[in-house]
Amino acid sequence: MGRYAIRRILEATALILVITMATFALISSAPGGPSILLDPNMTPEDTERLRTLYGLDRPIHEQYFRWLWQVLQGNLGFSLGVGRPVAELIAGALPATLLLSGLALLVAVLVAVPLGIVAAVRRNSWIDRTLTTVSFFGLSLPVFWYGLMLIIIFAVILRWLPAGGMFTPGNGSPLDLLLHLILPVIALSTSLMAELVRYTRSAMIGVLRQDYVRTARAKGVAENVVITRHAFRTAMIPVVTLLGLLIPRLIGGAAVTETVFTWPGMGRLAVSAAFNQDFPTIMGITLVISVTVVLSNLIVDLLYAKLDPRVSYR
């Protein structure tokens, strides 16, 4: 197990290097440049001066190695947009994202897993059909539209909830935070829920057909015990895998939700960094997200091994 883990970590490091290189090459090949260099009032002469000052006139590989050398020294550099250290921006944004995504994931799991089980057990009943239809809609809702609809209904028309942000400026109470969380959590958890309901349902259906479940039933084990103890545990294996895959997607992919609800998280930071072609910030976020993805894959693999003894470490 130890050797397996070490090999996986080495592989992961190499993967992260490749990801950062590819990202760097991609950003550098995009047309334009950092938005601070494109102020319409700035003369082209001054733009050139700034380009030199920020080292943007150097060859790409040189810029990349300068960045890498900085990172190895624990310095993610300065944002070209905000003029703050990238590490500080990420440190500020990551907790906001973890809170929003974590809560959305929790809500989704708490709601979707039981519903998925019910749908599987009552296959083809009206409950199942309703859940299937609703989750189909949940999956198809574009968040930028759905989020705005939530805002228009609950913030603009009914005025029950704030339209965006994480806190009312100047107010940092837990209640205020909670009120600000409701709409984005609903927006973000809806599609997760839909996905999880369908996934849990099909995993459960697959397991309920297995011989050992039939055997347990034949032996006279109570139905709820069959479902919760025998079937559920096996069915959870693919669901945990899915959760593992969802975590990085949540951190990076909450971008739209965060932008619509002006949630000060990683997704919003990534979107604005991309718009501004703020190289250091984009690279910092890429690094953090790729490390998260690789780590969560590793954890999933290990968990998987624990849940299913048939998996062997090679």
Add this chain to the structure above:
Amino acid sequence: MLRLAAGLAALAMLLPGAMPAQAQTTGGTFSLPINDDPQIWPVAGGLYNILVNKVVYSGLVRYDLETLEPVGDLAESWEVSEDGLTYTFTLRDNVLWHDGEPFNADDVVFTINEIWTNEEVPYYLANNFRLIEEATRVNDFTVEVSLSQPQPSLPVLMGYNAAVLPEHLLSELTPEQLVNPTEFLQNPVGTGPFKFVEYSPGAYVQLARNEDYFDGVPHLDAMTFRIVPDANAQLALLQSGEVDLVVIEPFQLEAIENNPNVQIQSVPVNRHEFVAINNGVEALSDVNVRKALTMGLDRETLLQAVFAGRGTVATGPFTPAVGWAYDTSIEPLPYDPEAAAALLDEAGWVLGGDGIRAKDGVPLSFTLLYDPSNPTRARTALVAQQQWGALGIQIGFETSEYRAIVERIRQSPPDYELNPNYLIAPPDPDGIANYYLSDSLANSWAYNNPEVDALLNEGATTGDQAARAEIYKQVQAIMHEDQPNVFTVYPDEIQALSAAVERFPEAGYRDALGWAHLISKSQ
């Protein structure tokens, strides 16, 4: 005595500002969205930085809300020597920095010598101050600025996002640290009407009233700049009462026009819209073709349809917002498709059987480059294609992201044929000169007219305003003949304000925020 004079001066400045008769309310928080994280550091450009910086810092000069003429901000008054080479600024003596230190001539000398004109500090408007040789301290409240050439637009440029910074907090920093003064930015200190309280990256910047503000205590308790990147979310926040001002594009008007919680204020600004022409492209180097493009585009309809009628039809790059230099006698070329067709015939572009004009077998065909994410420009492109198409000009589209467009049109030679665009410039005709001087890198239209070059250079260095006005009127007449670009509209800035706002100074919000102490809100 001096303080009394300053007080009277402040009062005098308030009076002509068209204040409503009712008493202004005191208190409340004014909140407005900005698209992205600001840098509360006026050395860096970018709209969201400028807005916050306008409120935290002061300049030597700001603009009169009605005439956009430069009036004193930190400077009480100024004088220019006869040869136009020395400006003497008399500073206010009642100004405190937000940390309580008194403001004086050292701050101005430091800002000019070590920031604006320091080659090693990347001040984004450095070009505006390229003629400054040195600032020297005469006494505590007098500063002399010497120039290498007369520059009558200097006071205007000093009011254009040129904030004065505290010498006592920054003088020890190296130029490299001045690029990103991390520690100072944790707690930026200015002399403006609102002081920095808190910055939550990605969320908001919170500012509180500066009780010691030299021009009177601000009406509001606080101002909040909320970081809201999405235009729809900004409107939703306005409608739910969480922000008080959103500057909107004309196409957004419909969504909020009849909302009782929103009031609309439209104000003229020094901005013009146009379809940029690459004069370097062979067919477009012919003045008849350019004129035909202008006369073949119905700018009045464009104004109504795309700009919701808020603005006026443009005649050139100088706008009526700078009244003294704008030639009102020039009428926009009429929309006249027949005359346009005649001009094209004259230029040798003859209508073929396929409905497309051609000369020597080459079709008259251009590519219109535009940013589809901006509906105002995209709609302009569509209207232009339709109307020019009717004249037998084949118009193809190429879409691109805005910054990529900026990079392409700024290349030398420019890499485009036609492009709907806009410019905002300081309220002095010299602010436009750089875009039309033939040897300037900012001349993205490859326009080249030696006569215009000579006049623009003359206008930039002539001291007398009446003489300058004459010079710029000549420029306008020549450009009217040349039609270097298809000038379309001087659009108003459309401000959507929450119903609670009693007064938001009637000027473009960049300039209005320089008078943020006058904003008031009902409770």
